[in-house]
Amino acid sequence: MTEHSTAKARWSRRNLMKIGGTAGLTLALAGGAANWARGAAPKRVVVVGGGPGGATAAKYLRRYDPDIRVTMVEPQPHYYTCFSANWVLGGFRNLEKTKQTFDALRDAYGVEVVQDRVVDWDTQTGKARLAGGDTLAFDRIVVAPGIALRWDEVDGMSEADAERVPHAWHGGRQYRILRDQLEAMEDGGTFVMAAPPNPFRCPPGPYERLSLVAHYLKENKPRSKVLCLDPKDGFSKQGLFEQGWAELYGDMIEWVPGSGGGRLHKVDPKTRTAWTQEGFQKHKANVLNVVPPQQAGRIAQDMGLADESGWCPVDQRTFESTRQANVHVIGDAAIAGDMPKSGHAANNQAKMAAAAIAAAFNGWETPKPKLVNTCYSLIGPMHGISVAAVYRYTDGRIRAVADAGGVSPGDADRFFRIDEAHYARGWYKAITDDIYG
Amino acid sequence: MAIGARTWPIVLAGVLAGTAAAQAEITRVEVMADSCLACHGAEAQGPGPMPAINDLTEQGIVNKLMTFREDEAKDATLMNRHAPAYSQDEIRAIAEHIANLE
Numbered sequence: 001m002t003e004h005s006t007a008k009a010r011w012s013r014r015n016l017m018k019i020g021g022t023a024g025l026t027l028a029l030a031g032g033a034a035n036w037a038r039g040a041a042p043k044r045v046v047v048v049g050g051g052p053g054g055a056t057a058a059k060y061l062r063r064y065d066p067d068i069r070v071t072m073v074e075p076q077p078h079y080y081t082c083f084s085a086n087w088v089l090g091g092f093r094n095l096e097k098t099k100q101t102f103d104a105l106r107d108a109y110g111v112e113v114v115q116d117r118v119v120d121w122d123t124q125t126g127k128a129r130l131a132g133g134d135t136l137a138f139d140r141i142v143v144a145p146g147i148a149l150r151w152d153e154v155d156g157m158s159e160a161d162a163e164r165v166p167h168a169w170h171g172g173r174q175y176r177i178l179r180d181q182l183e184a185m186e187d188g189g190t191f192v193m194a195a196p197p198n199p200f201r202c203p204p205g206p207y208e209r210l211s212l213v214a215h216y217l218k219e220n221k222p223r224s225k226v227l228c229l230d231p232k233d234g235f236s237k238q239g240l241f242e243q244g245w246a247e248l249y250g251d252m253i254e255w256v257p258g259s260g261g262g263r264l265h266k267v268d269p270k271t272r273t274a275w276t277q278e279g280f281q282k283h284k285a286n287v288l289n290v291v292p293p294q295q296a297g298r299i300a301q302d303m304g305l306a307d308e309s310g311w312c313p314v315d316q317r318t319f320e321s322t323r324q325a326n327v328h329v330i331g332d333a334a335i336a337g338d339m340p341k342s343g344h345a346a347n348n349q350a351k352m353a354a355a356a357i358a359a360a361f362n363g364w365e366t367p368k369p370k371l372v373n374t375c376y377s378l379i380g381p382m383h384g385i386s387v388a389a390v391y392r393y394t395d396g397r398i399r400a401v402a403d404a405g406g407v408s409p410g411d412a413d414r415f416f417r418i419d420e421a422h423y424a425r426g427w428y429k430a431i432t433d434d435i436y437g
Numbered sequence: 438m439a440i441g442a443r444t445w446p447i448v449l450a451g452v453l454a455g456t457a458a459a460q461a462e463i464t465r466v467e468v469m470a471d472s473c474l475a476c477h478g479a480e481a482q483g484p485g486p487m488p489a490i491n492d493l494t495e496q497g498i499v500n501k502l503m504t505f506r507e508d509e510a511k512d513a514t515l516m517n518r519h520a521p522a523y524s525q526d527e528i529r530a531i532a533e534h535i536a537n538l539e
Contacts (some may be wrong), residue, residue: 388518420515429485430475430478
Protein backbone atom coordinates (compact mmCIF):
# COMPACT_ATOMS: atom_id res chain seq x y z
CA MET A 1 0.00 0.00 0.00
CA THR A 2 1.33 3.42 -0.92
CA GLU A 3 1.03 4.75 2.63
CA HIS A 4 3.80 2.44 3.86
CA SER A 5 6.33 3.43 1.23
CA THR A 6 5.63 7.14 1.52
CA ALA A 7 6.07 7.07 5.27
CA LYS A 8 9.29 5.08 4.96
CA ALA A 9 10.58 7.38 2.25
CA ARG A 10 9.87 10.45 4.36
CA TRP A 11 11.77 9.12 7.34
CA SER A 12 14.62 7.66 5.27
CA ARG A 13 15.15 11.03 3.69
CA ARG A 14 15.71 12.48 7.12
CA ASN A 15 18.32 9.81 7.76
CA LEU A 16 19.93 10.39 4.38
CA MET A 17 20.42 14.03 5.21
CA LYS A 18 22.04 13.01 8.47
CA ILE A 19 24.86 11.21 6.62
CA GLY A 20 26.54 14.48 5.87
CA GLY A 21 26.42 17.80 4.17
CA THR A 22 27.52 16.38 0.83
CA ALA A 23 24.67 13.91 0.70
CA GLY A 24 22.27 16.70 1.55
CA LEU A 25 23.82 18.91 -1.08
CA THR A 26 23.64 16.17 -3.68
CA LEU A 27 19.99 15.59 -2.90
CA ALA A 28 19.33 19.31 -2.99
CA LEU A 29 21.13 19.65 -6.30
CA ALA A 30 19.39 16.61 -7.67
CA GLY A 31 16.09 17.90 -6.49
CA GLY A 32 16.86 21.26 -7.99
CA ALA A 33 17.98 19.72 -11.25
CA ALA A 34 14.87 17.59 -11.39
CA ASN A 35 12.77 20.67 -10.80
CA TRP A 36 14.61 22.60 -13.45
CA ALA A 37 14.31 19.78 -15.89
CA ARG A 38 10.58 19.53 -15.22
CA GLY A 39 10.33 23.31 -15.68
CA ALA A 40 8.87 23.47 -12.19
CA ALA A 41 8.77 26.72 -10.21
CA PRO A 42 11.44 27.08 -7.50
CA LYS A 43 10.25 26.37 -3.98
CA ARG A 44 11.76 28.86 -1.54
CA VAL A 45 10.41 29.66 1.88
CA VAL A 46 11.63 32.29 4.28
CA VAL A 47 10.76 31.60 7.91
CA VAL A 48 10.67 34.63 10.19
CA GLY A 49 11.61 33.59 13.71
CA GLY A 50 13.44 30.64 15.25
CA GLY A 51 11.12 29.96 18.16
CA PRO A 52 8.91 26.87 18.52
CA GLY A 53 6.71 27.96 15.60
CA GLY A 54 9.40 29.05 13.15
CA ALA A 55 11.87 26.26 13.88
CA THR A 56 9.18 23.57 13.57
CA ALA A 57 7.97 25.08 10.29
CA ALA A 58 11.52 25.15 8.92
CA LYS A 59 12.19 21.54 9.90
CA TYR A 60 8.89 20.15 8.69
CA LEU A 61 9.04 21.97 5.35
CA ARG A 62 12.29 20.10 4.77
CA ARG A 63 10.79 16.85 6.05
CA TYR A 64 7.72 17.07 3.83
CA ASP A 65 9.69 18.06 0.75
CA PRO A 66 13.51 18.30 0.72
CA ASP A 67 13.23 20.12 -2.61
CA ILE A 68 11.99 23.16 -0.70
CA ARG A 69 14.74 25.61 0.09
CA VAL A 70 14.20 26.99 3.58
CA THR A 71 15.89 30.03 5.10
CA MET A 72 15.11 30.72 8.76
CA VAL A 73 15.91 34.23 10.00
CA GLU A 74 16.32 34.66 13.76
CA PRO A 75 18.03 37.60 15.51
CA GLN A 76 19.32 35.54 18.45
CA PRO A 77 22.10 32.96 18.10
CA HIS A 78 20.13 30.50 20.26
CA TYR A 79 16.56 30.23 21.43
CA TYR A 80 15.82 30.19 25.14
CA THR A 81 12.41 28.65 25.68
CA CYS A 82 9.95 30.37 27.95
CA PHE A 83 8.25 27.05 28.72
CA SER A 84 9.98 25.22 31.56
CA ALA A 85 11.80 28.42 32.56
CA ASN A 86 9.47 28.88 35.54
CA TRP A 87 11.23 25.77 36.90
CA VAL A 88 14.40 27.89 37.05
CA LEU A 89 12.57 30.37 39.27
CA GLY A 90 11.56 27.43 41.46
CA GLY A 91 15.25 26.75 42.02
CA PHE A 92 15.38 23.21 40.61
CA ARG A 93 16.37 23.79 36.99
CA ASN A 94 19.37 25.41 35.35
CA LEU A 95 18.60 28.20 32.89
CA GLU A 96 21.01 26.66 30.39
CA LYS A 97 18.66 23.70 30.05
CA THR A 98 16.17 26.05 28.41
CA LYS A 99 18.70 26.96 25.71
CA GLN A 100 18.10 25.42 22.28
CA THR A 101 20.45 25.55 19.31
CA PHE A 102 19.82 25.53 15.58
CA ASP A 103 22.58 23.02 14.81
CA ALA A 104 20.34 20.09 13.94
CA LEU A 105 18.10 22.25 11.76
CA ARG A 106 21.16 23.34 9.82
CA ASP A 107 23.20 20.15 9.76
CA ALA A 108 20.59 17.40 9.69
CA TYR A 109 17.76 19.14 7.86
CA GLY A 110 19.59 21.54 5.56
CA VAL A 111 17.80 24.66 6.81
CA GLU A 112 19.75 27.81 6.04
CA VAL A 113 19.90 29.63 9.38
CA VAL A 114 20.56 33.35 9.18
CA GLN A 115 21.21 35.40 12.30
CA ASP A 116 19.48 38.62 11.38
CA ARG A 117 16.11 40.32 11.53
CA VAL A 118 13.53 40.55 8.73
CA VAL A 119 12.68 44.21 8.23
CA ASP A 120 10.05 43.93 5.50
CA TRP A 121 9.12 42.03 2.35
CA ASP A 122 7.32 42.49 -0.94
CA THR A 123 5.09 39.65 -2.06
CA GLN A 124 4.98 41.06 -5.61
CA THR A 125 8.72 40.90 -6.14
CA GLY A 126 9.16 37.96 -3.76
CA LYS A 127 11.97 39.69 -1.86
CA ALA A 128 12.50 39.99 1.90
CA ARG A 129 14.90 42.56 3.34
CA LEU A 130 17.08 41.91 6.35
CA ALA A 131 18.30 44.49 8.86
CA GLY A 132 21.88 43.55 8.01
CA GLY A 133 21.31 44.60 4.39
CA ASP A 134 20.84 41.26 2.61
CA THR A 135 17.82 40.34 0.53
CA LEU A 136 16.18 36.91 0.39
CA ALA A 137 14.04 35.64 -2.47
CA PHE A 138 10.91 33.72 -1.47
CA ASP A 139 7.81 32.08 -2.85
CA ARG A 140 6.19 31.79 0.58
CA ILE A 141 6.88 33.40 3.95
CA VAL A 142 6.12 31.87 7.32
CA VAL A 143 5.88 34.51 10.03
CA ALA A 144 6.32 33.28 13.61
CA PRO A 145 7.28 36.39 15.55
CA GLY A 146 5.75 35.49 18.90
CA ILE A 147 4.43 38.34 21.01
CA ALA A 148 5.11 42.00 21.55
CA LEU A 149 4.53 43.43 25.02
CA ARG A 150 2.17 46.39 25.07
CA TRP A 151 4.11 48.79 27.24
CA ASP A 152 1.78 51.57 26.12
CA GLU A 153 -0.90 49.92 28.25
CA VAL A 154 1.13 49.89 31.47
CA ASP A 155 0.94 53.23 33.22
CA GLY A 156 4.22 54.23 34.82
CA MET A 157 6.74 51.96 33.17
CA SER A 158 8.29 51.22 29.78
CA GLU A 159 10.49 48.51 28.32
CA ALA A 160 13.53 50.31 29.71
CA ASP A 161 12.31 49.49 33.22
CA ALA A 162 12.23 45.75 32.56
CA GLU A 163 15.61 45.23 34.21
CA ARG A 164 14.28 46.58 37.48
CA VAL A 165 10.76 45.19 37.06
CA PRO A 166 11.21 42.10 34.87
CA HIS A 167 8.40 40.54 32.84
CA ALA A 168 10.21 37.28 32.08
CA TRP A 169 7.70 36.66 29.30
CA HIS A 170 10.49 36.01 26.82
CA GLY A 171 13.05 33.31 27.58
CA GLY A 172 16.65 33.60 28.69
CA ARG A 173 17.98 36.81 30.21
CA GLN A 174 14.76 38.06 31.76
CA TYR A 175 14.48 34.83 33.75
CA ARG A 176 18.02 35.26 35.01
CA ILE A 177 17.16 38.76 36.18
CA LEU A 178 14.02 37.63 37.96
CA ARG A 179 15.79 34.65 39.52
CA ASP A 180 18.62 36.87 40.79
CA GLN A 181 16.11 39.26 42.34
CA LEU A 182 14.33 36.41 44.12
CA GLU A 183 17.65 35.12 45.44
CA ALA A 184 18.56 38.56 46.74
CA MET A 185 15.21 39.10 48.43
CA GLU A 186 15.18 38.91 52.21
CA ASP A 187 13.00 36.50 54.15
CA GLY A 188 9.62 38.06 54.85
CA GLY A 189 9.57 39.98 51.58
CA THR A 190 6.75 40.05 49.05
CA PHE A 191 6.77 38.87 45.46
CA VAL A 192 4.07 40.70 43.51
CA MET A 193 2.97 39.72 40.03
CA ALA A 194 0.66 41.69 37.78
CA ALA A 195 -0.87 39.09 35.45
CA PRO A 196 -1.91 39.94 31.88
CA PRO A 197 -5.43 40.22 30.42
CA ASN A 198 -6.70 37.73 27.80
CA PRO A 199 -5.50 36.74 25.28
CA PHE A 200 -1.88 36.19 26.19
CA ARG A 201 0.97 33.75 25.65
CA CYS A 202 0.72 30.65 27.84
CA PRO A 203 -2.52 30.79 29.84
CA PRO A 204 -1.31 28.72 32.84
CA GLY A 205 2.16 30.37 32.80
CA PRO A 206 1.60 33.10 35.42
CA TYR A 207 0.04 30.61 37.83
CA GLU A 208 2.83 28.08 37.42
CA ARG A 209 5.17 30.94 38.22
CA LEU A 210 3.26 31.87 41.38
CA SER A 211 3.41 28.22 42.42
CA LEU A 212 7.11 27.75 41.90
CA VAL A 213 8.12 31.10 43.38
CA ALA A 214 6.11 29.98 46.42
CA HIS A 215 8.00 26.69 46.40
CA TYR A 216 11.36 28.45 46.35
CA LEU A 217 10.31 30.89 49.05
CA LYS A 218 8.80 28.23 51.28
CA GLU A 219 12.07 26.29 51.16
CA ASN A 220 14.36 29.28 51.64
CA LYS A 221 12.48 32.32 52.92
CA PRO A 222 9.33 30.92 54.53
CA ARG A 223 8.01 34.16 55.99
CA SER A 224 7.66 35.64 52.50
CA LYS A 225 4.44 36.23 50.62
CA VAL A 226 3.28 35.87 47.00
CA LEU A 227 0.62 38.25 45.66
CA CYS A 228 -1.03 38.16 42.25
CA LEU A 229 -2.94 41.14 40.88
CA ASP A 230 -5.08 39.87 38.03
CA PRO A 231 -7.43 41.75 35.70
CA LYS A 232 -9.18 38.44 35.04
CA ASP A 233 -11.73 36.59 37.12
CA GLY A 234 -10.52 33.13 36.23
CA PHE A 235 -7.56 31.31 34.79
CA SER A 236 -6.44 28.07 33.16
CA LYS A 237 -6.59 24.99 35.41
CA GLN A 238 -7.65 27.25 38.28
CA GLY A 239 -9.29 24.55 40.39
CA LEU A 240 -6.18 22.40 40.24
CA PHE A 241 -3.85 25.29 40.96
CA GLU A 242 -5.82 26.46 44.00
CA GLN A 243 -6.05 22.90 45.29
CA GLY A 244 -2.28 22.53 44.89
CA TRP A 245 -1.53 25.88 46.49
CA ALA A 246 -3.54 24.98 49.58
CA GLU A 247 -1.88 21.58 49.81
CA LEU A 248 1.70 22.76 49.30
CA TYR A 249 1.88 26.38 50.37
CA GLY A 250 -0.93 27.01 52.82
CA ASP A 251 -1.93 30.63 52.54
CA MET A 252 1.34 31.91 51.11
CA ILE A 253 -0.20 32.74 47.72
CA GLU A 254 -2.91 35.40 47.46
CA TRP A 255 -4.68 35.80 44.10
CA VAL A 256 -6.77 38.94 43.58
CA PRO A 257 -9.23 38.69 40.68
CA GLY A 258 -10.31 41.64 38.55
CA SER A 259 -13.71 41.86 40.19
CA GLY A 260 -11.93 41.93 43.54
CA GLY A 261 -9.77 44.91 42.59
CA GLY A 262 -6.92 43.07 40.86
CA ARG A 263 -6.64 45.27 37.78
CA LEU A 264 -3.30 47.07 37.65
CA HIS A 265 -3.69 50.84 37.73
CA LYS A 266 -0.12 52.11 37.81
CA VAL A 267 3.47 51.07 38.49
CA ASP A 268 6.46 52.88 39.96
CA PRO A 269 9.50 50.84 38.96
CA LYS A 270 11.89 52.85 41.13
CA THR A 271 10.18 51.84 44.36
CA ARG A 272 8.71 48.60 42.97
CA THR A 273 5.23 49.76 43.88
CA ALA A 274 2.03 48.72 42.11
CA TRP A 275 -1.37 50.35 42.54
CA THR A 276 -4.79 48.82 41.95
CA GLN A 277 -8.35 50.04 42.56
CA GLU A 278 -7.87 53.16 40.46
CA GLY A 279 -4.88 54.08 42.62
CA PHE A 280 -6.54 53.67 46.00
CA GLN A 281 -4.81 50.39 46.84
CA LYS A 282 -1.02 50.41 47.11
CA HIS A 283 1.16 47.29 46.98
CA LYS A 284 4.82 47.60 47.86
CA ALA A 285 6.85 44.72 46.45
CA ASN A 286 10.37 43.50 47.10
CA VAL A 287 10.31 41.75 43.76
CA LEU A 288 7.81 43.05 41.22
CA ASN A 289 6.92 41.07 38.08
CA VAL A 290 4.69 42.93 35.63
CA VAL A 291 3.51 40.86 32.66
CA PRO A 292 2.03 43.44 30.27
CA PRO A 293 -0.88 43.00 27.87
CA GLN A 294 0.26 41.48 24.58
CA GLN A 295 -0.21 41.49 20.83
CA ALA A 296 1.40 39.85 17.82
CA GLY A 297 5.13 40.43 17.41
CA ARG A 298 6.38 43.66 15.90
CA ILE A 299 7.04 42.49 12.33
CA ALA A 300 3.41 41.34 12.10
CA GLN A 301 2.22 44.80 13.14
CA ASP A 302 4.67 46.59 10.83
CA MET A 303 3.66 44.50 7.82
CA GLY A 304 -0.08 44.91 8.34
CA LEU A 305 -0.77 41.28 9.20
CA ALA A 306 -2.57 42.10 12.45
CA ASP A 307 -6.13 43.38 12.77
CA GLU A 308 -7.60 45.79 15.35
CA SER A 309 -7.28 43.12 18.02
CA GLY A 310 -3.51 43.20 17.58
CA TRP A 311 -3.43 39.56 16.45
CA CYS A 312 -3.23 38.06 12.95
CA PRO A 313 -6.28 36.62 11.19
CA VAL A 314 -5.48 33.57 9.05
CA ASP A 315 -7.14 30.83 7.05
CA GLN A 316 -7.30 28.35 9.89
CA ARG A 317 -6.77 25.43 7.58
CA THR A 318 -3.48 26.56 6.06
CA PHE A 319 -2.50 29.49 8.32
CA GLU A 320 -2.19 31.71 5.29
CA SER A 321 -2.85 35.32 6.24
CA THR A 322 -6.26 36.60 5.19
CA ARG A 323 -4.57 39.96 4.55
CA GLN A 324 -1.60 38.92 2.41
CA ALA A 325 -1.34 36.05 -0.03
CA ASN A 326 1.60 33.62 0.30
CA VAL A 327 2.27 34.81 3.86
CA HIS A 328 1.53 32.35 6.66
CA VAL A 329 1.31 33.34 10.33
CA ILE A 330 1.64 30.72 13.05
CA GLY A 331 2.08 30.48 16.80
CA ASP A 332 1.26 33.13 19.39
CA ALA A 333 0.80 35.82 16.74
CA ALA A 334 -2.00 34.01 14.92
CA ILE A 335 -5.73 33.90 15.63
CA ALA A 336 -6.24 30.14 15.67
CA GLY A 337 -9.82 29.50 16.72
CA ASP A 338 -10.08 27.61 19.99
CA MET A 339 -6.34 26.97 20.27
CA PRO A 340 -4.47 28.73 23.08
CA LYS A 341 -1.25 30.61 22.59
CA SER A 342 1.29 27.99 23.59
CA GLY A 343 4.56 26.49 22.39
CA HIS A 344 2.81 23.17 21.79
CA ALA A 345 0.14 24.86 19.68
CA ALA A 346 2.80 26.74 17.71
CA ASN A 347 4.63 23.47 17.06
CA ASN A 348 1.46 21.81 15.79
CA GLN A 349 0.31 24.79 13.71
CA ALA A 350 3.77 24.94 12.14
CA LYS A 351 3.42 21.36 10.94
CA MET A 352 0.04 22.16 9.40
CA ALA A 353 1.36 25.28 7.69
CA ALA A 354 4.38 23.37 6.38
CA ALA A 355 2.09 20.65 5.04
CA ALA A 356 -0.15 23.24 3.39
CA ILE A 357 2.82 24.98 1.76
CA ALA A 358 4.38 21.73 0.57
CA ALA A 359 0.99 20.71 -0.82
CA ALA A 360 0.59 24.04 -2.61
CA PHE A 361 4.05 23.77 -4.14
CA ASN A 362 3.39 20.26 -5.41
CA GLY A 363 -0.21 20.57 -6.46
CA TRP A 364 -1.42 18.19 -3.74
CA GLU A 365 -4.58 18.53 -1.73
CA THR A 366 -4.04 20.21 1.62
CA PRO A 367 -4.57 17.60 4.34
CA LYS A 368 -7.46 18.42 6.66
CA PRO A 369 -6.05 19.52 9.99
CA LYS A 370 -6.30 17.73 13.28
CA LEU A 371 -4.46 19.74 15.87
CA VAL A 372 -3.49 19.10 19.42
CA ASN A 373 -2.49 21.10 22.46
CA THR A 374 -1.00 19.54 25.55
CA CYS A 375 0.19 21.65 28.41
CA TYR A 376 1.89 20.57 31.61
CA SER A 377 2.36 22.85 34.60
CA LEU A 378 4.33 22.19 37.76
CA ILE A 379 2.69 23.41 40.94
CA GLY A 380 5.67 21.97 42.77
CA PRO A 381 8.70 19.98 41.60
CA MET A 382 6.78 16.73 42.24
CA HIS A 383 3.26 18.00 41.67
CA GLY A 384 2.26 18.20 38.03
CA ILE A 385 -1.03 18.98 36.30
CA SER A 386 -2.01 19.05 32.66
CA VAL A 387 -4.60 20.17 30.18
CA ALA A 388 -5.17 18.53 26.82
CA ALA A 389 -7.29 19.35 23.81
CA VAL A 390 -7.73 18.07 20.28
CA TYR A 391 -9.02 20.30 17.52
CA ARG A 392 -10.70 19.86 14.20
CA TYR A 393 -11.25 22.34 11.40
CA THR A 394 -14.99 22.68 10.76
CA ASP A 395 -17.06 25.51 9.31
CA GLY A 396 -14.09 27.76 8.76
CA ARG A 397 -12.69 27.57 12.27
CA ILE A 398 -10.44 25.44 14.45
CA ARG A 399 -12.76 24.01 17.10
CA ALA A 400 -12.04 21.85 20.10
CA VAL A 401 -13.40 18.33 19.77
CA ALA A 402 -16.11 17.78 22.36
CA ASP A 403 -15.99 14.69 24.60
CA ALA A 404 -12.21 14.77 24.52
CA GLY A 405 -9.52 16.79 26.20
CA GLY A 406 -9.75 18.33 29.63
CA VAL A 407 -7.66 18.90 32.71
CA SER A 408 -6.16 16.38 35.11
CA PRO A 409 -8.75 14.87 37.45
CA GLY A 410 -9.38 16.93 40.57
CA ASP A 411 -9.58 13.83 42.73
CA ALA A 412 -6.35 12.24 41.53
CA ASP A 413 -4.02 11.00 44.24
CA ARG A 414 -0.47 12.06 45.07
CA PHE A 415 1.06 9.42 42.79
CA PHE A 416 -0.87 10.77 39.81
CA ARG A 417 0.53 14.24 40.54
CA ILE A 418 4.03 12.78 40.78
CA ASP A 419 3.56 10.96 37.46
CA GLU A 420 2.43 14.16 35.77
CA ALA A 421 5.45 15.96 37.21
CA HIS A 422 7.64 13.37 35.47
CA TYR A 423 5.63 13.69 32.28
CA ALA A 424 6.08 17.46 32.39
CA ARG A 425 9.82 17.00 32.14
CA GLY A 426 9.37 14.33 29.49
CA TRP A 427 7.15 16.64 27.48
CA TYR A 428 9.90 19.26 27.50
CA LYS A 429 12.51 16.76 26.33
CA ALA A 430 10.26 15.44 23.57
CA ILE A 431 8.99 18.71 22.21
CA THR A 432 12.41 20.34 22.10
CA ASP A 433 13.60 17.23 20.27
CA ASP A 434 10.71 17.59 17.84
CA ILE A 435 11.41 21.29 17.27
CA TYR A 436 15.21 21.56 17.47
CA GLY A 437 16.55 18.02 17.51
CA MET B 438 13.77 9.50 -30.86
CA ALA B 439 16.95 11.56 -31.19
CA ILE B 440 18.36 12.82 -27.91
CA GLY B 441 18.29 16.57 -28.35
CA ALA B 442 19.56 19.42 -26.20
CA ARG B 443 16.36 19.53 -24.15
CA THR B 444 16.41 15.87 -23.28
CA TRP B 445 19.92 15.63 -21.86
CA PRO B 446 19.17 17.69 -18.75
CA ILE B 447 16.19 15.45 -18.05
CA VAL B 448 18.32 12.34 -18.44
CA LEU B 449 21.03 13.80 -16.26
CA ALA B 450 18.51 14.93 -13.66
CA GLY B 451 16.96 11.52 -13.70
CA VAL B 452 20.34 9.96 -12.97
CA LEU B 453 21.14 12.39 -10.20
CA ALA B 454 17.70 12.68 -8.72
CA GLY B 455 17.45 9.25 -7.18
CA THR B 456 15.01 9.33 -4.30
CA ALA B 457 14.75 13.12 -4.17
CA ALA B 458 12.71 13.56 -7.32
CA ALA B 459 9.58 11.67 -6.32
CA GLN B 460 7.88 13.44 -3.42
CA ALA B 461 5.16 11.64 -1.56
CA GLU B 462 1.88 13.45 -1.06
CA ILE B 463 1.17 14.38 2.54
CA THR B 464 -1.83 12.52 3.84
CA ARG B 465 -4.13 13.42 6.69
CA VAL B 466 -2.92 10.34 8.54
CA GLU B 467 0.65 11.60 8.39
CA VAL B 468 -0.39 15.00 9.72
CA MET B 469 -2.30 13.36 12.57
CA ALA B 470 0.60 11.05 13.42
CA ASP B 471 3.05 13.95 13.32
CA SER B 472 1.17 15.60 16.17
CA CYS B 473 2.15 12.62 18.37
CA LEU B 474 5.81 13.48 17.98
CA ALA B 475 5.63 16.55 20.20
CA CYS B 476 5.35 14.24 23.22
CA HIS B 477 6.87 11.03 21.90
CA GLY B 478 9.93 12.58 20.25
CA ALA B 479 10.96 13.60 16.74
CA GLU B 480 11.34 9.94 15.68
CA ALA B 481 8.66 8.64 18.07
CA GLN B 482 11.60 7.19 19.96
CA GLY B 483 10.35 8.32 23.35
CA PRO B 484 13.06 10.37 25.05
CA GLY B 485 10.93 9.58 28.10
CA PRO B 486 9.06 9.27 30.31
CA MET B 487 6.52 9.24 27.46
CA PRO B 488 7.39 5.88 25.92
CA ALA B 489 8.74 5.06 22.49
CA ILE B 490 5.98 4.19 20.05
CA ASN B 491 8.08 3.56 16.97
CA ASP B 492 8.77 -0.06 17.92
CA LEU B 493 5.20 -1.20 18.48
CA THR B 494 3.18 -3.40 16.16
CA GLU B 495 0.19 -1.98 14.36
CA GLN B 496 -2.25 -4.09 16.39
CA GLY B 497 -0.40 -3.15 19.57
CA ILE B 498 -0.92 0.53 18.88
CA VAL B 499 -4.58 0.00 18.00
CA ASN B 500 -5.17 -1.96 21.21
CA LYS B 501 -3.45 0.63 23.35
CA LEU B 502 -5.22 3.60 21.78
CA MET B 503 -8.57 1.85 22.07
CA THR B 504 -7.88 1.17 25.75
CA PHE B 505 -7.14 4.85 26.23
CA ARG B 506 -10.26 5.72 24.30
CA GLU B 507 -12.40 3.65 26.64
CA ASP B 508 -10.57 5.18 29.63
CA GLU B 509 -9.54 1.72 30.78
CA ALA B 510 -5.79 2.27 30.99
CA LYS B 511 -4.21 2.84 34.37
CA ASP B 512 -0.72 3.51 33.13
CA ALA B 513 -1.08 6.92 31.55
CA THR B 514 -2.36 10.22 32.84
CA LEU B 515 -3.27 12.08 29.68
CA MET B 516 -3.74 9.73 26.72
CA ASN B 517 -7.28 8.92 27.86
CA ARG B 518 -8.07 12.59 27.20
CA HIS B 519 -6.54 12.54 23.71
CA ALA B 520 -7.73 9.23 22.31
CA PRO B 521 -11.50 9.90 22.45
CA ALA B 522 -11.00 12.65 19.86
CA TYR B 523 -10.11 10.03 17.23
CA SER B 524 -12.51 7.68 15.49
CA GLN B 525 -11.75 3.98 15.29
CA ASP B 526 -10.86 4.40 11.63
CA GLU B 527 -8.46 7.20 12.44
CA ILE B 528 -6.88 5.12 15.18
CA ARG B 529 -6.35 2.21 12.79
CA ALA B 530 -4.84 4.51 10.16
CA ILE B 531 -2.51 6.23 12.63
CA ALA B 532 -1.43 2.85 14.04
CA GLU B 533 -0.63 1.55 10.58
CA HIS B 534 1.34 4.66 9.73
CA ILE B 535 3.43 4.68 12.90
CA ALA B 536 4.05 0.92 12.85
CA ASN B 537 5.45 1.20 9.34
CA LEU B 538 7.87 4.04 9.96
CA GLU B 539 11.53 3.25 9.65
